[in-house]
Each structure stands twice: as structure tokens, then as C-alpha cells.
Amino acid sequence: MNRNFIFVLISLVTLFSIVNAITQFKECVEFPSAELLTVKLTPDPIKPGEQEFEVSVKLNYTITPATIINFDVVDQVNPKLLASYFMDLCSQTDCPVNPGTTFSTTHKFTLPAKLPSKYFIRVYHYLVTPGVLGPFSCAIAIVGS
Numbered sequence: 001m002n003r004n005f006i007f008v009l010i011s012l013v014t015l016f017s018i019v020n021a022i023t024q025f026k027e028c029v030e031f032p033s034a035e036l037l038t039v040k041l042t043p044d045p046i047k048p049g050e051q052e053f054e055v056s057v058k059l060n061y062t063i064t065p066a067t068i069i070n071f072d073v074v075d076q077v078n079p080k081l082l083a084s085y086f087m088d089l090c091s092q093t094d095c096p097v098n099p100g101t102t103f104s105t106t107h108k109f110t111l112p113a114k115l116p117s118k119y120f121i122r123v124y125h126y127l128v129t130p131g132v133l134g135p136f137s138c139a140i141a142i143v144g145s
């Protein structure tokens with residue numbers, strides 16, 4: 001085979017696997033003052049069934065008891081909660097966790113057997129207390145088209 005052809009083929013295969021492999025998490029526009037969480041999925045791309053999320057952030061806030069991590073999976077076309085999960089972060093970690101620390105946790109929960117063609121996953125850290133206006137940190141991925 002022609003060398004250039006092989007090169008183009010390899011590039012296409014690489015590009016295709018990158019495009020397919022990575023669910024992109026971005027800032028939540030609705031919470032402009034929230035830090036961006038880094039979220040890694042296993043498997044990626046997402047499949048129905050058990051899904052693992054590794055969530056990390058360089059803290060610019062303190063994790064204290066009643067700081068919750070929350071996941072919402074929502075149908076993008078007919079807004080409806082498809083799955084949700086939350087956990088008090090201090091149930092896994094010695095608290096407080098101070099600003100400046102890179103804080104990482106791993107969570108598993110089950111996604112519905114049938115997922116709609118387009119949905120989003122939003123992850124955030126927030127403090128469960130009256131008067132809090134928004135989450136400390138957030139990330140959102142829109143999946144599908």
C-alpha cells in the first residue's frame with residue numbers, strides 16, 4: 001500500500017477512537033462562579049448499566065460535613081430525571097479537606113437500561129445548608145445528538 005494512504009488511514013482511525021472514547025465535561029453555564037470538576041468515566045463512551053465516575057478538583061473551598069456530591073442524568077429533549085445519585089463526601093474522607101488540596105473521589109451507580117438519544121449528566125459539589133446560592137463546583141456533559 002501507498003505510504004500516504006496508510007498514514008491517512010492511521011490518522012482517521014486515531015481520530016475516530018478519540019472522538020468515540022471521550023465524554024466531554026464542561027463548565028455549567030448556569031453556575032458561573034463554580035469551579036470546574038474533572039470527570040473521568042468508565043466505560044467511556046457511556047453504556048447503560050453500572051457506570052463509574054472519577055471526579056476530581058483542585059479545591060478552592062473547604063469540604064466539611066454536609067458537602068455533598070450529586071449526579072443528575074436528565075433527558076435533554078423531554079426534561080425528565082433519568083437517574084440521580086448523591087453522597088456526603090465526608091462519609092469517605094476525613095474532614096475538613098482544605099483549599100489547595102486536589103480532591104478526588106470515585107462513585108458507581110446504575111444508568112437506565114434504555115437511555116434517550118440526547119441527555120446530559122451534571123455533577124456538582126454543594127453544601128446542604130439554607131441560603132446557599134449555588135454549588136462550589138460543577139461539570140456537565142451532553143451525550144448524544
Ligand SMILES: *[C@@H]1O[C@H](CO)[C@@H](O)[C@H](O)[C@H]1NC(C)=O
Pocket residue numbers: 032033034035036060061
Ligand atoms: C473558586 O474559583 C472560581 C473561579 O474558578 C470562583 O468563581 C469562585 O468564586 C471560587 N470559589 C471560592 C469559594 O472562592
